Amino acid sequence: MKLQNMPQEKIAIVAVSRDCFPMDLSVNRRKAVVAAYTEKYGEIYECPVCIENELDMKKALADVKAAGCNALVVYLGNFGPETPETLLVKEFDGPAMVIAAAEETGNNLIQGRGDAYCGVLNASYNLKLRNLKAYIPEYPVGTATDCADMIAEFRPIARAIIGLKNLKIITFGPRPQDFLACNAPIKQLYNLGVEIEENSELDLFEAFNKHENDPRIPDVIKDMEAELGAGNKKPEILKKLAQYELTLLDWIEAHKGSREFVAVAGKCWPAFQTQFGCVPCYVNSRLTGLGIPVSCEVDIYGALSEFIGSVISQDAVTLLDINNTVPSDMYEEGIKGKFDYTLQDTFMGFHCGNTCSSKLSSCEMKYQLIMARNLPEEVTQGTLEGDIIPGDITFFRLQSTSDAKIRAYIAQGEVLPVATRSFGAIGVFAISEMGRFYRHVLIEKNYPHHGAVAFGHFGKTLYEVFKYIGVPLDEIDFNQPKGMMYPSENPFK
Incomplete structure (x- = not known):
């Protein structure tokens, strides 16, 4: 029997990109996460806006809200812009998580290196400065499949937060x-x-x-x-x-x-x-x-x-x-x-x-x-x-x-x-x-x-x-x- 009186989560994934890093790196990695998640777990909303600055943040926010999303994944496909990405968490006003991309291969560590491992540190520091809450997994950096699994673990957490509110x-x-x-x-x-x-x-x-x-x-x-x-x-x-x-x-x-x-x-x-x-x-x-x-x-x-x-x-x-x-x-x-x-x-x-x-x-x-x-x-x-x-x-x-x-x-x-x-x-x-x-x-x-x-x-x-x-x-x-x-x-x- 399907339970009544239960919140349902609709998760959006939003990629972010530091302006001195290739945006394509973050966008392509986001697409890979969406593909891995969809294949294994089902639907997730992919925001088409990749955030580099605060104006991008406003566009992404409007997009995920218009799509009816009530939970948010901030995905660092590269180092990420710490101010816009944390402002997105603030303005979204719903359960949010932060995850990041691991580097894919030792054969592409010049133009293909994203440094998201470093970016999560700055993101977490800025979240604390703004008194914001976000779910950060035990090890928040991973491949597309890893990140898909992390998002799946976020789903019941998001439901609980939505339900309490x-x-x-x-x-x-x-x-x-x-x-x-x-x-x-x-x-x-x-x-x-x-x-x-x-x-x-x-x-x-x-x-x-x-x-x-x-x-x-x-x-x-x-x-x-x-x-x-x-x-x-x-x-x-x-x-x-x-x-x-x-x-x-x-x-x-x-x-x-x-x-x-x-x-x-x-x-x-x-x-x-x-x-x-x-x-x-x-x-x-x-x-x-x-x-x-x-x-x-x-x-x-x-x-x-x-x-x-x-x-x-x-x-x-x-x-x-x-x-x-x-x-x-x-x-x-x-x-x-x-x-x-x-x-x-x-x-x-x-x-x-x-x-x-x-x-x-x-x-x-x-x-x-x-x-x-x-x-x-x-x-x-x-x-x-x-x-x-x-x-x-x-x-x-x-x-x-x-x-x-x-x-x-x-x-x-x-x-x-x-x-x-x-x-x-x-x-x-x-x-x-x-x-x-x-x-x-x-x-x-x-x-x-x-x-x-x-x-x-x-x-x-x-x-x-x-x-x-x-x-x-x-x-x-x-x-x-x-x-x-x-x-x-x-x-x-």
Whole structure:
């Protein structure tokens, strides 16, 4: 299923040329990059203007804007003019990258030498002077094929930046009592270019009641029944869930305003169940599966993280509690000797039932067992339960601290093919050196218990996105391997 609510990038490549170097060198090298990219990855817009001066910059800018491009590659086919090329990044006002041409042959190092290796240094210096951001790959100089590969790696980064600049997060209700861990200042959202609309649960409840006899409800129920199949164990609750789903979708459409993309941070307890007559977990899972992340417990930065992960992976994501340890007998029976992980490398990621069905090995509609300990079972129905599919994952989060500073973590790992023997949407996760990461990042830096999960290894792209949006490098943490100590780690342990 193609995700909705997702930005699409249209990348332009613009060649630049220092006036004391042959322009043909830069133009021909640009054409070679375009040919290599088109053959391997598809369409890219080739700007016909090669920039030597500021007037050329204005022509190139007008051209790529007229072509509808929203992401930019500044390509140094030779040394490049540092002022016009960095002014292009400034005036473009969208995600940009800088790459450069390697020399092709030792048989043409007089008229055919471009010195772009040198030019990238001046370009990066001038970007810093102007307080401009651009993505510069780990090694930004290469052949036409190399540069095509670099541009392909830029695509998800560009999508994420475009998405953040056009995102609104819609919330309902304050965080539940004793869930202060999900509470964080919203100032960093504005710094990232994200809009936020905070609403009362009462507003949502009023809208929900107005949808009671919505004529679309039967069609939504049919869609839910088809999705659940044999897992449709609570058919009596589908009408309320369909009513709630339509309420959210209509609210999103009516309230996105000037923004193209939306994520939602919703309330699910303590009064939600008794007033709405269900829990929202299954609806959250369905919207997230469509590309509209809905976080639990009004976790605003969780919703933000989910959106970023979905844009990068072009797939559904989920939000889970970093929840409980794997019992030692389960580890001995199902993990030890079969997978290269210690007991402390493993944990269970869990939420009540918000993970979309496509990411569960099998699924059943159930009731929320934890809530039902204090409430009538019938008002806690609506969770989608099952073991999360095995495979590679990236566990990550972008977060504001209590004093409104931005930080992030990224850890790559996997969901193991081990039965959880538990309830909820849940999986046995394994991340190398998780025990140390848990202590010296998650605890030490005061992260909440929610983490976003992307299905695949996307750490490299997430790291570049977090750098681009301004997360300080010493505040992007990862699960450090053995022999690489955390600042707070006791060397005598």
